[in-house]
Amino acid sequence: MLGLVLLVGLTVVAVTGLVSYAAYEPRLPGNDTTPGKGLLGFYLFDWPTHPAWLYRVTQGTHVILGLTLVPVLLAKLWSVIPKLFQWPPVRSIAQAVDRASLVLLVGGAGFQFATGILNIQLFYVFPFSFYPAHLYGAWIFLAALAVHVAMRLPRAVRAVRSRDLRRELRTRLADTRPEPPDPDGLVPADPAPPTMSRRGLLAFVGGGSALMFGLSAGQTLDGPLRRTALLAPHGREYGTGPNDFQVNKTAAGLGVTAAETGDGWRLAVVGASPVHLSRADLLAMPLHTYALPIACVEGWSTEQVWTGVRLADLARLAGVPPGAAAVTAESLQRVGYFGQASLSAGQVADPRSLLALRVNGADLSLDHGFPARVIVPNAPGVHNTKWVRELEFRREGR
Ligand SMILES: Nc1nc2c(c(=O)[nH]1)N[C@H]1C(S)=C(S)[C@@H](COP(=O)(O)O)O[C@H]1N2
Numbered sequence: 559m560l561g562l563v564l565l566v567g568l569t570v571v572a573v574t575g576l577v578s579y580a581a582y583e584p585r586l587p588g589n590d591t592t593p594g595k596g597l598l599g600f601y602l603f604d605w606p607t608h609p610a611w612l613y614r615v616t617q618g619t620h621v622i623l624g625l626t627l628v629p630v631l632l633a634k635l636w637s638v639i640p641k642l643f644q645w646p647p648v649r650s651i652a653q654a655v656d657r658a659s660l661v662l663l664v665g666g667a668g669f670q671f672a673t674g675i676l677n678i679q680l681f682y683v684f685p686f687s688f689y690p691a692h693l694y695g696a697w698i699f700l701a702a703l704a705v706h707v708a709m710r711l712p713r714a715v716r717a718v719r720s721r722d723l724r725r726e727l728r729t730r731l732a733d734t735r736p737e738p739p740d741p742d743g744l745v746p747a748d749p750a751p752p753t754m755s756r757r758g759l760l761a762f763v764g765g766g767s768a769l770m771f772g773l774s775a776g777q778t779l780d781g782p783l784r785r786t787a788l789l790a791p792h793g794r795e796y797g798t799g800p801n802d803f804q805v806n807k808t809a810a811g812l813g814v815t816a817a818e819t820g821d822g823w824r825l826a827v828v829g830a831s832p833v834h835l836s837r838a839d840l841l842a843m844p845l846h847t848y849a850l851p852i853a854c855v856e857g858w859s860t861e862q863v864w865t866g867v868r869l870a871d872l873a874r875l876a877g878v879p880p881g882a883a884a885v886t887a888e889s890l891q892r893v894g895y896f897g898q899a900s901l902s903a904g905q906v907a908d909p910r911s912l913l914a915l916r917v918n919g920a921d922l923s924l925d926h927g928f929p930a931r932v933i934v935p936n937a938p939g940v941h942n943t944k945w946v947r948e949l950e951f952r953r954e955g956r
Pocket residue numbers: 803804805806807812852853854855889890891894896897925926927938939940941942943944945
């Protein structure tokens with residue numbers, strides 16, 4: 559049962575994770591932090607802007623489902639613990655290959671869960687970069703999982719068929735009997751009396767999963783439920799008034815000052831005919847308002863109402879035809895890794911893609927990217943560059 563739940567659940571976590579990699583558009587200049595990916599990028603596709611909520615759903619699912627599966631994974635590992643101490647460790651070549659694949663399976667699962675959870679808790683204790691490590695770890699784990707499923711699926715089906723789930727759920731501890739001896743020796747030869755019924759185990763694991771889900775889903779669902787997300791990283795900053803929604807990184811934390819975002823700020827719009835625009839110049843252009851989510855790779859998301867200038871209008875102004883213009887947005891920020899992000903021509907062309915100046919009817923706060931920030935429908939949060947100082951448009955050449 560635990561194995562089947564993991565088989566279905568981890569498949570969804572893996573697919574949504576690989577989707578997230580595609581959403582990062584690593585084929586665009588400056589976006590790729592995995593230049594060694596080689597064939598692993600075989601499935602990359604142009605990430606769409608419709609529907610605007612898609613990344614919110616896929617990434618929310620990736621993170622929340624991953625957290626929900628933690629108790630199931632731990633219980634599954636617990637259920638096979640005797641195998642870890644099996645002696646002699648290797649009996650045949652086939653069995654040695656099998657055990658080696660288990661090192662990658664168990665190690666891979668442990669690595670993916672540990673790095674994922676440390677990352678969403680913003681606790682970067684590992685001495686390597688999360689993004690490539692989590693991607694390569696995923697493929698190692700998936701390869702080991704494929705081998706494991708191929709070798710064990712018939713036995714898993716036989717095991718599930720061997721007993722009736724409903725009857726098992728009605729069986730009390732007093733009537734619980736050990737498994738019959740199996741050819742792999744997972745069942746003890748002379749078992750002690752049971753201390754837990756099978757339904758007790760399922761209830762314990764299911765309860766743990768329900769708790770994980772209940773304490774984290776609020777950060778994706780947002781609204782009043784956000785306060786129930788007690789497992790979401792603590793100490794997160796919020797703004798005030800119309801800017802009262804989650805701040806990923808504060809201006810102060812990244813060394814962006816009120817002085818450089820003040821009256822002297824100019825936006826450099828680079829293209830065939832570069833221009834420099836003040837905030838007043840931008841506010842004098844046609845402004846458009848859309849409700850669009852910010853959906854962070856860490857699983858939290860929130861929808862707000864943004865007002866600003868269309869990226870397509872700015873491309874036109876720079877002399878690059880919008881349908882063919884990709885853009886790289888550069889931030890004022892000088893520290894950290896998110897100083898720039900590239901967007902595809904398809905993203906620039908969407909009329910809802912904005913250089914936002916206002917949110918919920920008020921000026922952007924400094925922490926939310928004042929004087930101007932990018933907002934693109936369905937883009938991962940990290941591509942919505944804050945404190946933009948330059949938009950470099952170029953004809954998309956791929
Ligand atoms: N310049 C800059 N822009 C940035 C970031 C950043 O660290 N620096 N963080 C990004 C990430 S990861 C997210 S999820 C969103 C969050 O936007 P918010 O802080 O306004 O909620 O901003 C994005 N834009």
